[in-house]
Amino acid sequence: MASSRDAITSVGNINIDGAGTVNATSTEHDAIDAGGDVAIKGSGNVNATGDSDGIRADGNITIDNSGTVTAKATEDQGIDANENLIIKGGGKVEASSIKDNAIWADGNIEISDGSQVKASSEEDAAIDGKNSLTVTNASLNASGVGYGIYVYKGITLDGATVTVRASSDGGEVSALFTDEDDIVIKNGSTVDALAEGRFSVAISTSNFYSGEAGGHIYISDSVVKAIARYAETGGDGPDHYSGDQDGEIAPERRGVNFGIFARTKEGITPATISILRSKVTAEGDTAAIFALAMSADGKAIGTIEIEGATIQTPEGGKVIDYRNKEELSDGIVYEAGQTIGTGDAVIDSPYNEAVAKSTVIAPPEETKPGEKPGETKPGSKSKSAKTTKTVAVAVTGAKIAGKLAATGDASSAAIVAAALAGTAAIAAAPW
Helix, strand or coil: ECCCCEEEEEHHHEEEEEEEEEEEEEECCCCCECCCCCEEECCCEEEEEECCCCECCCCEEEECCEEEEEECCCCCCCCCCCCEEECCCEEECCCHHHCCCCEEEEECCECCCCCCCEEEEECCHHHHHHHHEEEEEEEEEEEEEEEEEEEEECCEEEEEEEEEEECCCCCEEEEEEECCEEEEEEEECEEEEEEECCEEEEEEEEEEECCCCCCCCEECCCCCEEEECCCCCCCCCCCCCCCCCCCCCCCCCCEEEEEEEEEECCCCCCCCCEEEEEEEEEEEECCCEEEEEEECCCCCCCCCEEEEEEEECCCCCCEEEEEEEEEEEEEEEEEEEEEEEEECCCCCHHHHHHHEEEEECHHHHHCCEEEECCCCCCCCCCCCCCCCCCCCEEEECEEEECCCCCCCCCCCCCCCCCCCCCCCCCCCCCC
16 A cells, blocks of 8 residues: 555554554655654564654653564654553564664653563664653663763662663763662662663663752662673774873863763752672773762762672772862862772772773672682663655554544654763763
């Protein structure tokens, strides 16, 4: 079937239910486009491929399905929900985009009930959301450029298996990031995050807004691996600098790379990284783990809290203090925090040789025989109007319900742009 409209479209809701297969392909527009909600239920398979979006809705998108849902896009999102995105039912969901996000939601993103989600983008973040991301007893694999997962209002991984990859050709990169809220990893979750770029962080949260919550990372009863590596293309190739630390402010070509990083400025409470009965492996070409609070009076202090676990590496590793004062054009900024390192001195630069670039923290039962545990301290995007395009649809064995529109409707979805300023001493870090 050839058409100049979306492959499957409705001014209201679209419901796909059953055990059959729905194939929707548009060479220039959306594969599935609803003015209301999209609901995919049952045990069938849905294959949606659009030049614009794969599956989009002005309302909620709910996938409660034990089959496989595939959503592919070229110009826009694989899955585009202007409200909430809910994935459950134990099936597989694969979303991808060449030029935009694989998954975007203006509301919350919830993945649960044994569902297996894979999201990948060739030129943008794999998952981008204006509110929160929750993964409960489900798996998520995300791979993107610039960001792997970027949501604005918190990330909760509860009994989840999550793998995130993010890369860039020399720019800033965050694998797992939230702004203005916390990251919570708990109840046997397994998280593997890798970020590669000049300015990179594997797992990070920040809060720069007075009166807002956020800027804290809580890891309990879980296994976490967070690696941030320096990567740069062109010129002389990668500028690896870990062998020649002098404690001074970074030169122009030295990057900033943290495995786990929490940062606050004027937040309700200072940055905190809490590790409870968990195994954490963190690596960063600048620092493995860093908690930083910025303030005008120096009273706010970022902290690292470890309970029910010990620092296995580096040898003699402990939580050490960081303090720095910077005089900027708009006034004095005090930086105070903690990192993992060696020695007893208070450091004033993240490039100090005492800072651990690699660390393993694990419960006592995982301490290797003969090892002496280290000392611990407790503790916008907008969617443009769509043009008339050509589509094709194939539907077999499944029910599709909805009030079909004569033409695809134009819509827009706004995303809040985040300008994440760098700290003074941690030079040029953009997130």
